[in-house]
Amino acid sequence: MKKKMETNRNFRGIDHIGITVPDVNAASAFFAKAFEAETLYDVLPEDAKPLQGAETEEQLGLPPDSKVVHMRLLQIGSGPTIELFQVAGTFQSKTAGLHDYGLQHLAVYVEDIQAAARQFESAGGKLLxxxxxxxxxxxxxxxxxxxxxxxxxxxxxxxxxxDGLKDKTLHRWTPGTH
Structure with a gap:
């Protein structure tokens, strides 16, 4: 039996996931081709004044002399949005792996796993x-x-x-369900 989620709580759920990418336009094209993502809007258009300086560095935890040069919000289906960041003026570390501490992957629910895998690879992704x-x-x-x-x-x-979960007493939110 599913437990009804309380609606009077302070925390509603995940709003968005932020991903820093080398090029917001190229990443947007990948997400559109791989997952049919839609661009909602540019939070910071690429021709706008970059977010930089001591206050930005403090607010966003950025290293000195770095700057955010482009930000965009995308939507995949009915899940949380994805906020893409393009940052310049700083060293870029290797992307995190599953073994690294912290936020290290994003999962997308799909109807047809084989078709989604082909589309992911066709868009330029590499399956492990x-x-x-x-x-x-x-x-x-x-x-x-x-x-x-x-x-x-x-x-x-x-x-x-x-097929859902083996234990039908457990509940897990799935995109596209209520």
């Missing part, structure tokens, strides 16, 4: 393996997942669990 069965409580005859990397290295998971 073929789609595979899920395990544990997420195991089911048609439940599948696969990890891949976006062209700039961000780890992305494609996920589908049409």
């Amino acid at each position: 393996s073929p789609p595979h069965p899920l395990s544990g409580v997420e195991d089911g005859p048609r439940n599948r997942g696969v990890y891949g990397r976006a062209p700039w290295g961000t780890l992305v998971e494609l996920l589908s669990y049409p």
